[in-house]
Amino acid sequence: MGKLGLFRARHLVTRTSIGAEWETIQRYQNLSLRDAIIHTLNSVNYNIPRAPRTSSWAKTLGNRNSMARQRNMQRMSKNEGAAIQTWWANHMLTTKSPFLERMTLFWHNHFPSNIEHTKQPSALLEQNYTLRRHALGNYGDLLFAISKDPAMLLYLDGYKNVKQDPNENFARELLELFTLGGTQYYSERDIKEAARAFTGWSIDDRTGKFRYRRELHDEGIKTFMGKRGNFDGDDILKILLRHPRTAETIAEKMWREFINTSRPNPHHTRRWAQIFRQSNYDIKALLMAVLSSDPFWHPSNVGGLIKSPVELTIGTMRALPYRLRTNNLAHNLSLMGQSLFAHPSVKGWEGGESWISTQSLMRRTGILTNLTRGNLRQTNDARMMAHMPNCSDEELVTWLLPVSPLSPLPTEPGRQRLVRALVLDPAYQVS
Amino acid sequence: MDRREFLKYSSLISAAGLLPEMAFAANGRSPEKIVVLVELKGGNDGFNTLVPYRDDAYKKLRPTLHLKESKVLKLGQGDMGLHPHLKDLMNIWNQGDMAWVQGIGYPQSVLSHFRSMDIWNSGSNANQVIEDGWLTHVLPSFKQGLHGISVSKDGSSLGPLHSPRLNSVSMQSPRMFVNQSRTINDITPVSSTPALAHLTQTQHQLYEVGQQLRAKMTRSLRQQKRTRSKGVLGHSLESVAQMIIAGIDSPVYKVTQGGFDMHSGQIGRHNNVLYQVNHGLSRFAHTMKQNGLWDKIVVVTYSEFGRRIAENRGGGTDHGTASAQFVMGGGIRGGLYGQHPNLERLDVNGNVAHTTDFRQVYSTLAQRIWRQHQHPWKAHRPIPFV
Numbered sequence: 001m002g003k004l005g006l007f008r009a010r011h012l013v014t015r016t017s018i019g020a021e022w023e024t025i026q027r028y029q030n031l032s033l034r035d036a037i038i039h040t041l042n043s044v045n046y047n048i049p050r051a052p053r054t055s056s057w058a059k060t061l062g063n064r065n066s067m068a069r070q071r072n073m074q075r076m077s078k079n080e081g082a083a084i085q086t087w088w089a090n091h092m093l094t095t096k097s098p099f100l101e102r103m104t105l106f107w108h109n110h111f112p113s114n115i116e117h118t119k120q121p122s123a124l125l126e127q128n129y130t131l132r133r134h135a136l137g138n139y140g141d142l143l144f145a146i147s148k149d150p151a152m153l154l155y156l157d158g159y160k161n162v163k164q165d166p167n168e169n170f171a172r173e174l175l176e177l178f179t180l181g182g183t184q185y186y187s188e189r190d191i192k193e194a195a196r197a198f199t200g201w202s203i204d205d206r207t208g209k210f211r212y213r214r215e216l217h218d219e220g221i222k223t224f225m226g227k228r229g230n231f232d233g234d235d236i237l238k239i240l241l242r243h244p245r246t247a248e249t250i251a252e253k254m255w256r257e258f259i260n261t262s263r264p265n266p267h268h269t270r271r272w273a274q275i276f277r278q279s280n281y282d283i284k285a286l287l288m289a290v291l292s293s294d295p296f297w298h299p300s301n302v303g304g305l306i307k308s309p310v311e312l313t314i315g316t317m318r319a320l321p322y323r324l325r326t327n328n329l330a331h332n333l334s335l336m337g338q339s340l341f342a343h344p345s346v347k348g349w350e351g352g353e354s355w356i357s358t359q360s361l362m363r364r365t366g367i368l369t370n371l372t373r374g375n376l377r378q379t380n381d382a383r384m385m386a387h388m389p390n391c392s393d394e395e396l397v398t399w400l401l402p403v404s405p406l407s408p409l410p411t412e413p414g415r416q417r418l419v420r421a422l423v424l425d426p427a428y429q430v431s
Numbered sequence: 432m433d434r435r436e437f438l439k440y441s442s443l444i445s446a447a448g449l450l451p452e453m454a455f456a457a458n459g460r461s462p463e464k465i466v467v468l469v470e471l472k473g474g475n476d477g478f479n480t481l482v483p484y485r486d487d488a489y490k491k492l493r494p495t496l497h498l499k500e501s502k503v504l505k506l507g508q509g510d511m512g513l514h515p516h517l518k519d520l521m522n523i524w525n526q527g528d529m530a531w532v533q534g535i536g537y538p539q540s541v542l543s544h545f546r547s548m549d550i551w552n553s554g555s556n557a558n559q560v561i562e563d564g565w566l567t568h569v570l571p572s573f574k575q576g577l578h579g580i581s582v583s584k585d586g587s588s589l590g591p592l593h594s595p596r597l598n599s600v601s602m603q604s605p606r607m608f609v610n611q612s613r614t615i616n617d618i619t620p621v622s623s624t625p626a627l628a629h630l631t632q633t634q635h636q637l638y639e640v641g642q643q644l645r646a647k648m649t650r651s652l653r654q655q656k657r658t659r660s661k662g663v664l665g666h667s668l669e670s671v672a673q674m675i676i677a678g679i680d681s682p683v684y685k686v687t688q689g690g691f692d693m694h695s696g697q698i699g700r701h702n703n704v705l706y707q708v709n710h711g712l713s714r715f716a717h718t719m720k721q722n723g724l725w726d727k728i729v730v731v732t733y734s735e736f737g738r739r740i741a742e743n744r745g746g747g748t749d750h751g752t753a754s755a756q757f758v759m760g761g762g763i764r765g766g767l768y769g770q771h772p773n774l775e776r777l778d779v780n781g782n783v784a785h786t787t788d789f790r791q792v793y794s795t796l797a798q799r800i801w802r803q804h805q806h807p808w809k810a811h812r813p814i815p816f817v
Binding site: 184369403429 | 546600607743
């Protein structure tokens, strides 16, 4: 099998890493396509830096139901929320396993929970650990874990879902977004019945962990997706995992993450879904199929994705020796529409073309201008150059842009000027 | 695949010929009518907004949430009244400038926020997926140049204005737009991938609209007095007012008030969001009147669905179907339109049947505001509020 070469190596690295690091591209260009993908999937380090301190569930429980202490709750969740946002943004910036972060972010967007809504940053931190533990594992395990995850139980009112008053919120999003992926695949009745099956799934007052409260569970017969029985939540999840749409939903999201911004091509996504189901929801098997597929490598899809704010900013800082003057990375991400742990809705970030509006484009251009401006000072020149790859100008263009530049390049010589022009070129916004 | 092979596919040909004409900055005049769309996100409870205060079923199904007859602001028609927090909007009703459309919804209602909002945004049927906003069928033939401006905190969703055929922009405020667009260079749109087409078209629009705003607003933004409006909606509407006064040639503005999804603890939360609506819109109307622009204005509210008539045990309401929305402005024929839904005839989910199709509002605006008679909602009879 032939070697990847520079152009294909950069394509694989931009789409699986956060930013295209020159060293990784160098390593990959001499590998075969298959070896490069296997390396991407398997060379993963799960270590994480120490997380900030957050108030436990037991501590906030008393405040939660008191009107008088709402202000305290607000302040606590705002401060601790900002701390965990910064924690994750910094980890994405420094990690040696960017692919794991990218996939954790992918699942974070599939199973969103929200700091503001839950007011429990400690639970969101725990959820993040769960997401990264399963990010390259098994989707079935991940689905079971998230359905019992305290942040999710809080976010979608699952902990309020009791026999006497079933709450449909979690059941609805489980069917519409997490598994079947469309309102046409189930009825309102299925939602109501699923909600009954999940009654009693709750949070333990002392530990803040999942707890099943038998006395609040509805033991009656439920009819769900054409099946009848005294189902509990586990049964509902098992039925959903047997439904072909569940794998297709994930395959379609993979299309939007790795292929292009257009509607997923069912010819491909159905095949990936089949592979996913046959592997019993092995996420790496699905990723292997996606990353070695024809559409992933098709030239018409190069430049077919829009970089997320994380890719755009953290990616730039990982690949190039640019730094923000003050560490307000997480804040900058939220200005561009990607506030970590704070999606606009349970549907997550829309992604794709909606990353770019006139408003966000000003922000995106603004932060790239700020990042590259500092280094135009003569004093930084030498330091910056020391961190730049030793390659030709032509290779530099191929490295930083997926397609030819859209604006004219500077006519004056100078590596630094060229890099700045490439980062500020509109083509830098896509991958 | 190498770069040379790739270049065969990426025809970096200018797509300018395919794009809507943007050359307007110089002679764009303020349109005859200006439509301000107010999105009430989360599904507004129509029954506690336009209140059937004498309906026994209403009182029975909402033992704790129903609004008492003594508190409701009576319209003097059909035993309907407004939520007490809409008291400043009552003045507009009393002047005959406010029309309420009752029982508004669509057949086979979808109770998902996302799907239902997509249906409202695109004007599609319940089982149809259309990505473009409904204004794409009306505005390109109505005028060239700028078609719409969406003002919101996060500057994200264009909703009804979302379409590659529309020149529509989103912003937090004209002040920030003018400041931040200064560094943006113009670019010739390309079409090599849909992502690049969207990106370059957005950048081109950003440049063009930035130019117009700078030309018409630099002075007014400099002398602007301290803001008097409160809340996100109030600030957004203040921005809209500034742009209308400055003579920006946009025929449509869109603003958003969120927080209407109230599965529990509804009373306080609903009071709060309706207070925002009342405050923001009454100030906006006042400003327009002061500037002699009220006759141009058509404010239209919308929401993805209403809420269930029966309250739940958490003191809230779940996703429903039909709701009530209003239209107001100097040229609007005030009154109650459409039938109030029958609260005793409910479907299996406990929801009412709609009596007015939301696309009747779209066809009314298309035909009577923009004088466009070619549109997809011909089957939906216009409502005589214009």
